[in-house]
Every structure is written in C-alpha cells, then in structure tokens.
C-alpha cells in the first residue's frame with residue numbers, strides 16, 4: 001500500500017483551495033487534490049467540521065479547515081523554504097496583506113463572478129460539472145448550474161456587492177492590478193524573488209478572477225506582467241532572495257495606504273462593531289462613499305486575529321513608521 005499523504009479537498013473555483021494547493025506545491029508536501037463532488041463526498045463529510053473547502057486531511061487522519069491556520073500549522077512544522085520575509089517588519093506586512101486578500105480582495109472576485117451574466121454562467125457551469133461528477137448527462141449539469149446560480153447570486157449580499165458599492169469594488173481590483181503590474185515588473189513575487197504568504201493569499205483571489213470571463217479579459221488585455229505572476233503562482237518556486245524595504249516599498253505602501261487602510265481595515269472595524277452590537281447590516285464611509293453590507297461574524301474574528309499578530313510584531317524595527325505613514329496603525333492598535 002502507498003504511504004499515506006495529505007489529502008486536499010477543494011475546487012478549482014475556490015480561491016482558498018487553490019491558495020493551499022499552491023502552498024503545498026511550493027513546500028514540496030506530497031498531497032492528493034480531491035475536487036469536491038459525489039466521488040469524495042463521504043470522506044469529506046467524515047472529516048469536515050464545517051461545510052467549507054478547503055479541507056486538508058493530514059496523513060494521521062485529522063481534518064484541518066481555514067486556509068490561514070492550515071498554512072500556519074504546516075509552516076511551523078516545516079519552516080523551509082520559508083514563506084515569511086526574513087525582516088520581521090516585512091513579515092508582518094505580508095501577513096497583513098494576506099488577511100486583506102482573504103477578507104477584502106474576495107469582494108471583487110465574488111462580485112465579478114456572480115453579478116455579470118457571462119461570468120455567472122461560466123462559473124455556475126464549471127461548478128455544476130464538478131458537483132454532478134464525471135459522466136453526468138448534459139441536462140443534469142445544466143439543471144445543477146441553475147441551482148448553483150440560484151444559491152450563489154443572493155450571496156452577493158454577504159460581500160456587500162450591489163449597485164451602490166460596485167464602483168468601489170471594481171476600482172479596488174483595478175488599483176491592485178495597476179500596482180502589481182509595476183511591483184512585479186522588477187521581481188518575481190511581491191517581496192522579492194520568492195513567494196510570501198501575501199502572494200498566496202492575493203493570488204488565490206486573482207487567479208479566480210483570471211478564470212472568469214470579465215476580469216479575465218481585463219487581465220489578459222491590460223496586465224501581462226501580472227498574468228505571468230498568476231501563471232507562476234500555480235507552482236511557485238524560490239527563484240532568488242527577499243528584497244529589502246527600500247526596493248519593495250512603493251507597491252507595498254500603495255496597497256497598504258489605498259487598500260488596507262483605505263478600504264479593508266475601516267470596513268472590517270465597522271463590521272466588527274456591528275457584530276458586537278448585534279446589527280444585521282452596517283454602513284461605512286469608504287473613499288468618501290457609503291458602503292453598506294450585511295454584518296459577518298467570521299470577518300470580526302479575523303480582525304481580532306490580525307490585531308493579535310500586530311501586538312506580537314509591533315516592535316519590529318521600521319514597522320511603526322510604515323504603519324503610521326500608510327494610515328494602518330490606528331486601525332490595528334484598535
């Protein structure tokens with residue numbers, strides 16, 4: 001019998017699943033990729049505590065969920081090759097950008113996928129084909145696709161995507177792509193020539209955008225450098241060292257100032273306040289415009305987690321200056 005390996009239950013259409021898969025590939029951790037569907041349903045049920053992918057089953061049969069803790073746990077057990085910049089300040093910035101990617105950059109991904117007709121049709125069809133399993137009749141897949149769209153489109157409210165927030169969400173994706181196009185012009189990954197935690201998180205979302213017709217066309221036509229990184233991150237490798245702050249600062253500062261301090265942290269703090277008060281919905285001013293969405297418990301826990309990481313990292317030389325200058329500090333210090 002083959003030696004037991006890690007088993008990763010996921011989907012090509014799930015940003016958090018492909019993020020963990022790329023991480024396992026980077027670390028050289030042997031694993032089986034199991035698209036979630038009828039063939040894998042029983043084993044998934046057995047190990048999953050929540051109906052969420054990715055689910056990583058360890059060789060000794062433990063079921064792990066939530067991409068950030070999964071990666072943290074594997075990284076602690078097998079630190080090399082590291083996904084954390086050597087400089088502790090840059091390491092925290094990478095962790096902060098990963099949190100931003102999981103919590104905020106998911107909005108443009110979800111927004112484009114489920115609010116544009118062509119994207120909805122494409123994604124629902126691909127998910128349905130996976131859920132129906134191999135050999136399913138085309139009518140069965142078409143019916144399943146309709147059911148997927150009916151389930152997913154109303155979830156736009158979970159990410160706050162509606163006519164009033166569209167400009168903010170789409171502007172955010174454009175700014176991220178504009179920034180990456182320059183940042184990745186002189187290095188292979190965000191913090192140098194090797195991938196960081198931030199690359200894995202941001203890539204999961206942008207890879208999904210790229211597979212969808214509307215943002216995919218945008219990336220293919222206007223962002224060739226970012227597209228090469230999207231391809232590279234499918235199987236990322238150490239191609240050199242970490243860059244110093246003086247070399248990476250422009251792109252990282254732009255993301256911190258406009259995206260993390262401008263959108264993600266004020267939004268996350270307003271969400272946490274609404275959850276604490278038991279409000280069902282909240283409105284926060286972002287870029288001078290009201291952003292309204294349903295309050296989400298999960299995001300409130302994630303804000304507490306990044307604040308915990310901040311407290312542990314805050315004395316790293318240079319970090320305070322960067323977080324103050326970009327406007328992140330007041331949100332992190334809570």
Ligand SMILES: N[C@@H](CCC(=O)N[C@@H](CS)C(=O)NCC(=O)O)C(=O)O
Nearest residue numbers: 014015016051052053054066067068
């Ligand atoms: N924070 C979690 C998010 C996981 C998540 O939201 N997974 C989605 C797919 S990307 C899911 O399984 N949704 C349930 C469903 O679609 O039925 C992580 O990082 O793993």
